Amino acid sequence: MPAMNMLSGIDNRGHGPLLRNPNQHWVDRQTSNEEKHMLLIPAIDLKDGKCVRLKQGRMEDDTVFSDDPVAMARRWVEAGARRLHLVDLNGAFEGKPVNAGVVHEIVEACPDVPVQIGGGIRDEETAATYLNAGVAYVIIGTRAVTAPHFVSDLCLSFPGHVIVGLDAKDGKVAIDGWSKLSHHDVIDLAQHFEQDGVEAIIYTDISRDGMMNGVNVEATAKLAQAIHIPVIASGGITNLDDIRALAVVADEGITGAITGRAIYEGTLDFVEGQKLADELAAKG
Numbered sequence: 001m002p003a004m005n006m007l008s009g010i011d012n013r014g015h016g017p018l019l020r021n022p023n024q025h026w027v028d029r030q031t032s033n034e035e036k037h038m039l040l041i042p043a044i045d046l047k048d049g050k051c052v053r054l055k056q057g058r059m060e061d062d063t064v065f066s067d068d069p070v071a072m073a074r075r076w077v078e079a080g081a082r083r084l085h086l087v088d089l090n091g092a093f094e095g096k097p098v099n100a101g102v103v104h105e106i107v108e109a110c111p112d113v114p115v116q117i118g119g120g121i122r123d124e125e126t127a128a129t130y131l132n133a134g135v136a137y138v139i140i141g142t143r144a145v146t147a148p149h150f151v152s153d154l155c156l157s158f159p160g161h162v163i164v165g166l167d168a169k170d171g172k173v174a175i176d177g178w179s180k181l182s183h184h185d186v187i188d189l190a191q192h193f194e195q196d197g198v199e200a201i202i203y204t205d206i207s208r209d210g211m212m213n214g215v216n217v218e219a220t221a222k223l224a225q226a227i228h229i230p231v232i233a234s235g236g237i238t239n240l241d242d243i244r245a246l247a248v249v250a251d252e253g254i255t256g257a258i259t260g261r262a263i264y265e266g267t268l269d270f271v272e273g274q275k276l277a278d279e280l281a282a283k284g
């Protein structure tokens with residue numbers, strides 16, 4: 001069966017794609033074209049079926065926050081999350097889905113909130129299986145770097161549902177669970193994938209991830225300036241100051257911020273954080 005047919009009806013779940021508005025900025029269909037927003041997106045990183053956070057991506061440096069990731073997803077949705085960010089960490093290292101069962105359970109448990117998932121999506125069948133199960137966006141990391149054609153093909157098969165995750169250290173993009181650094185530059189790759197029609201770029205500063213020492217606002221803004229599709233910031237969010245700092249440059253096209261350790265350890269209250277992001281976006 002062609003991929004497009006397999007996907008029929010996914011928009012009926014309310015997972016609207018991001019649409020380009022007339023002034024070339026991309027906005028989420030769930031908000032009006034005029035309304036600016038910055039979504040605070042809770043991360044649920046899955047390792048061996050548990051909800052964990054790593055430090056700078058090191059598998060051995062994990063903190064288990066819950067044995068019940070589905071309950072965790074429900075908790076963030078009840079707190080008002082408008083999108084969930086899931087990572088299959090085992091999948092990212094093994095190059096194939098490992099925690100897909102939990103991902104499907106989360107999607108079923110949270111039918112009204114778009115879910116984005118990355119980690120181990122290295123072929124079209126894996127992407128199709130997730131999208132058919134109700135996932136809103138697949139995030140492609142390693143294969144975007146090692147086989148860029150994969151992204152353009154995927155964008156043709158599943159328009160509106162492909163995000164590229166660029167995880168970088170000193171400006172260079174990492175692959176295979178961040179165990180290897182490529183020679184590719186973040187901005188060059190992002191510009192390339194923009195042409196392919198991806199919905200957004202998730203930019204992670206690996207050296208900040210899980211460290212709670214602030215977001216790399218400067219590098220995130222620089223990337224957002226270089227492309228016209230949304231950038232979702234990831235890595236280093238610690239408290240409300242990070243949201244204030246990102247809000248200052250949000251107009252460059254930063255439409256979301258992924259938060260993990262801070263909301264689990266309580267240095268950032270999710271509800272307060274999203275409220276502040278909404279207030280700052282409304283002020284413009």
Ligand code: AMZ
Nearest residue numbers: 057092118119120140141142165177178
């Ligand atoms: O923390 C890590 N070591 C890690 C991580 N969070 N390694 C990969 N990932 C995430 C990326 C992206 O969302 O941020 O996995 C995804 C990429 O997976 P893949 O299998 O496409 O490279």
